Amino acid sequence: MYSEKVMDHFSNPRNVGEIENANAVGQVGNAKCGDIMKIYMDIEDNVIKDVKFKTFGCGAAIATSSMATEMVKGKTVDEALALTNKAVMEALDGLPPEKIHCSVLAEEAIQSAIEDYKKRQGIELKSDNKCDFCCKKCHDID
Numbered sequence: 588m589y590s591e592k593v594m595d596h597f598s599n600p601r602n603v604g605e606i607e608n609a610n611a612v613g614q615v616g617n618a619k620c621g622d623i624m625k626i627y628m629d630i631e632d633n634v635i636k637d638v639k640f641k642t643f644g645c646g647a648a649i650a651t652s653s654m655a656t657e658m659v660k661g662k663t664v665d666e667a668l669a670l671t672n673k674a675v676m677e678a679l680d681g682l683p684p685e686k687i688h689c690s691v692l693a694e695e696a697i698q699s700a701i702e703d704y705k706k707r708q709g710i711e712l713k714s715d716n717k718c719d720f721c722c723k724k725c726h727d728i729d
């Protein structure tokens with residue numbers, strides 16, 4: 588039911604933990620199940636030098652958190668903002684349909700951390716690929 592990659596990232600998650608002096612921290616809760624993900628980033632010159640996460644959630648949420656942190660490490664903040672839950676799921680060779688909502692947690696936590704970073708830097712947030720007020724309906728369509 589789960590791909591080998593999902594099982595690997597669930598059993599041996601990468602980047603678990605906290606960054607003590609993180610300059611970007613994001614936390615989100617999954618509206619569908621109440622699970623929570625917190626993400627810490629060390630960003631220098633708009634590049635994500637390090638990223639760690641803590642997820643209180645199911646195996647799919649842990650696997651997607653692990654893969655998503657691997658995918659944004661070393662990327663610029665704008666590249667990381669463009670990461671979608673779809674891309675993370677593809678990198679994991681898919682998720683069962685009933686677990687798709689779990690992958691949204693990682694995408695939103697990364698966005699939340701970067702928003703925190705931009706706020707701290709006094710950078711205005713661009714909303715070119717996001718609505719001003721997220722109703723989360725787009726995730727349901729995905």
Ligand code: FES
Binds near residue numbers: 647
């Ligand atoms: Fe809550 Fe998967 S069931 S994140």
